[in-house]
Amino acid sequence: MxxxxxxxxxxxxxxxTLSKERTTIGRKAHNDIQIDxxxxxxEHAVVVTIxxxxxxxxxxxxxxxxxxxxxxKKHFLQNNDVIELGKYKxxxxxxxxxxxxxxxxxxxxxxRPGALRPQPPAPTPAxxxxxxxAVKPAAAPGAAPVAPPAAPAPAPRVAPPVAPQRAGVLxxxxxxxxxxxxxxxxxxxxxxxxxxxxxxxxxxxxxxxITHVEGANFPIVNGKTLDSQAHALGDHDVIEIAGVKxxxxxxx
Amino acid sequence: xxxVASATDPGMVRSNNEDSIASDxxxxxxxxxxGMGGYNAGEVxxxxxxxxxxxEMQQLLDQNPPYAIDESTGKAVAEKLLRNQxxxxxxxxxxxxxxxxxxxxxxxxxxxxxxxxxxxAVAHVGDSRLYRFRDDQLEQITRDHSxxxxxxxxxxxxxxxxxxxxxxxxxxxxxxxxxxxxxxxHEYETKVGDIYLLCSDGLCDMVSDEDIGMALQTLGANLxxxxxxxxxxxxxxxxxxxxxxxxxxVLREFPAPRGVLSxxxxxxx
Numbered sequence: 001m002x003x004x005x006x007x008x009x010x011x012x013x014x015x016x017t018l019s020k021e022r023t024t025i026g027r028k029a030h031n032d033i034q035i036d037x038x039x040x041x042x043e044h045a046v047v048v049t050i051x052x053x054x055x056x057x058x059x060x061x062x063x064x065x066x067x068x069x070x071x072x073k074k075h076f077l078q079n080n081d082v083i084e085l086g087k088y089k090x091x092x093x094x095x096x097x098x099x100x101x102x103x104x105x106x107x108x109x110x111x112r113p114g115a116l117r118p119q120p121p122a123p124t125p126a127x128x129x130x131x132x133x134a135v136k137p138a139a140a141p142g143a144a145p146v147a148p149p150a151a152p153a154p155a156p157r158v159a160p161p162v163a164p165q166r167a168g169v170l171x172x173x174x175x176x177x178x179x180x181x182x183x184x185x186x187x188x189x190x191x192x193x194x195x196x197x198x199x200x201x202x203x204x205x206x207x208x209x210i211t212h213v214e215g216a217n218f219p220i221v222n223g224k225t226l227d228s229q230a231h232a233l234g235d236h237d238v239i240e241i242a243g244v245k246x247x248x249x250x251x252x
Numbered sequence: 253x254x255x256v257a258s259a260t261d262p263g264m265v266r267s268n269n270e271d272s273i274a275s276d277x278x279x280x281x282x283x284x285x286x287g288m289g290g291y292n293a294g295e296v297x298x299x300x301x302x303x304x305x306x307x308e309m310q311q312l313l314d315q316n317p318p319y320a321i322d323e324s325t326g327k328a329v330a331e332k333l334l335r336n337q338x339x340x341x342x343x344x345x346x347x348x349x350x351x352x353x354x355x356x357x358x359x360x361x362x363x364x365x366x367x368x369x370x371x372x373a374v375a376h377v378g379d380s381r382l383y384r385f386r387d388d389q390l391e392q393i394t395r396d397h398s399x400x401x402x403x404x405x406x407x408x409x410x411x412x413x414x415x416x417x418x419x420x421x422x423x424x425x426x427x428x429x430x431x432x433x434x435x436x437x438h439e440y441e442t443k444v445g446d447i448y449l450l451c452s453d454g455l456c457d458m459v460s461d462e463d464i465g466m467a468l469q470t471l472g473a474n475l476x477x478x479x480x481x482x483x484x485x486x487x488x489x490x491x492x493x494x495x496x497x498x499x500x501x502v503l504r505e506f507p508a509p510r511g512v513l514s515x516x517x518x519x520x521x
Contacts, residue, residue, distance in 0.1 A: 200481075
């Protein structure tokens, strides 16, 4: 669960867990986070927490609310945001479940109407409670959604190691634009003439690949005609498409 | 009249694929479902949805022309067919979930496209989407039934902020969860050259609309390659969920067959 850490002049005073849907901040005693200082309004601000997301809203305070140095009326809190009320600071720390348990947490779940607010049981006959491993109706009032248990024996495909991407360049060797260079910065770059012969170079984490798109003739790389499969490009490969030769190389 | 290419992939993290897709180009039908539920219940739910809807629609379309006007509603028969078959799939999943303990709580999101008479009828439940690519512009046609979309609609979040939200995965409607389901159905005119994209959230959560548009623009000439590229882009960006894509291109006009007689009757009316 996310929390707010109250501090003044770099001195940590207290920690508050955002366990409620509305956490109020102000000078008066009935606030969830009471800051007894005249620069703070009686009802200064509120943090609304909806499952894993928290929103800060200024309640028309006299001296205003700042987030990371900017005055805000309403703000979608992100991890490590610093809220300022007068001399006091509240640091927002989210528990970041998405990063740690991505596979479980991102499973699509159904959210039943009214699940966010405490409500008497639905008048219609309630469906049987979810069995272990089934989809949970998203939340008991105020509680975080429970992720279903992990699938049995997951055998995830290993993502290829992402090497620091080297910039690729294409230099035309023949035709009217011979000598011209083209930086391959886009995820997809098409080459050739539509209706005659078109190929595409895709920029991927693993490198650059050339694939045939349309036309009767397939691209030629280093004198060899390709098939319909994607072909990984190596440094200084010579490509021929629609009669135009070009060289691919990595920028050094 | 239509060219269809599709692919479904478990992605880079999940070991099983809970998505399910089906299409029938000759009848102008495409169905995509993204199941949820523990173990393999999600697959069961999405599988029931695509199978029930495809087989039932294939039979019904042969007997009931979708362009005919339904007298009780004053709308095209297509809408009624879709509503009834989505409802039927909902009942099948709901009953399976109620009777088999291992399937309790399973459900699925759904998007169905039915092409007839130069139109497309789109039915959807949950966060599976339909996009249209026309005149080099990508446009999202369906609106998710999700917490995030509701927050955007109510002004709590902007579209930009929504990308940062941790509540991406919460749908407010799904098939198989309740005895009845509320299906959203709309009808749109089609144009020759349009490309329609049906996808599960595994694509649109991992690949920006801008990059999806670029793939359609550069590879639209080769739908098979384009489908492959979209799945690959989702996986290159982390592939955290199952990815399913169906692309449909309108090759030529497909007006409903209207004889001279019906035209005359049309004038007289």
